[in-house]
Amino acid sequence: MELSTATIAYRQLEASKQSAILQAAEEEFSRKGFRAASMNSLVQQAGISKGSLFQYFGSKEALFLGLVELATGRVRDLLRAVRDESRQQPLPDRLRAILSSGIAFVRQHPRLARIYFQLLQGAESPVEREGLGRLERRSRRFLQRILEEAREQGELGPHVDCELGAFVLNAVFERVLRGAFMDHLDELTVKNGALDALVAHLLCGLGHPAPAHAREEASP
């Protein structure tokens, strides 16, 4: 992983120091958010001097963006892996797989997740906004493609609006992940049975009769 916002000096650093810096940045930014994070605390945690840090990343913003770059890269890799692994599975299983691997990621990288969720509304700078918007669009396109594949397989009716479906799925998944990562209010996401029920609900909605069209497929 090459961080585009780092200087050459950083890239020539030994790996252990690089990771020490990134780890400290993760910790500091996730705990306090971008604005409140302190470069002074950060260098103390990283065990280097302030002067050095500014040799590696030209500014606070550059360091933060590097971190975001790293996090989004990992998420992208994860999503691709899940997509490929579950390619042959029926839609409900795929959705469950995506969701539970998302939960696993959030549990495994709580600090990166916190940064992401912070970013989600932080809106502190236009740069952040834009990056976030791009990320959301990508996530939605990803889900949309999953739905379209299911539609081609005949698992969904031919008239289902996959774009709208992806919007809804994205909103709900995002909320579930936020619940999984925050300490409070995530009763719904813990148990596997709950996950099944959620996926079923997303597939069938509130069980309201379908509106005329979009209802001829049948599955065993």
Next chain:
Amino acid sequence: MELSTATIAYRQLEASKQSAILQAAEEEFSRKGFRAASMNSLVQQAGISKGSLFQYFGSKEALFLGLVELATGRVRDLLRAVRDESRQQPLPDRLRAILSSGIAFVRQHPRLARIYFQLLQGAESPVEREGLGRLERRSRRFLQRILEEAREQGELGPHVDCELGAFVLNAVFERVLRGAFMDHLDELTVKNGALDALVAHLLCGLGHPAPAHAREEASP
């Protein structure tokens, strides 16, 4: 509206000065977030001196919490009004009414909305976290009650999980409102037709066949 975090001095102030302070606070906090908001800029906008402000609210936090208190009060009033007004309408209409009045609120009070969304993940202090959690739980219970009423009316199958449904609705509504309030990415929420499609989608899900039970109601 009595703000519990204000001092007696504030409560004895003439209404115009009170509202000037609240307006300036709204502006400042919404534009910069809690931590980055500056009390210096704030008093300048409000047209009073810093000393006075600290006589009215003992600290930055007290002022902020007062603002949140005010905003959540307004939201509560709005939701109650919509609930009562739409009591006799069928479920799809009720959902659409809730959603579109939410959108109207967000458009009318963009600064309060921004503070809310900021709070949604800000998580800066435990106090904020707790207040936010309470608000979300209330919103979900509100939606749950709407769904249960619809179930009693026979508009939903008797086995529909209203708690889960409320969770999903809440997540999607929240996302739609965020889209409506942010400048970017809200293509889906602008047109009324899009709202209809969204509600239909939430009612019917992805049109997947229902899982065995929960499927005997029929409507003309």
Next chain:
DNA sequence: TTCAAGATTGACCACCCGGTCATTGACCGG
């Protein structure tokens, strides 16, 4: 008209911020 009581003010405080740069000292070819 006087003057005490309370409201209002803004200069001031200690502190912390992101960022800089002269100094330091470890390393190395000769």
Next chain:
DNA sequence: CCGGTCAATGACCGGGTGGTCAATCTTGAA
């Protein structure tokens, strides 16, 4: 052992912070 190189350092800078308080102004009863 030297002198040169260059990464690492942390004292320092201008500026902004939330919060305080002695001084000033306003008010209204005597």
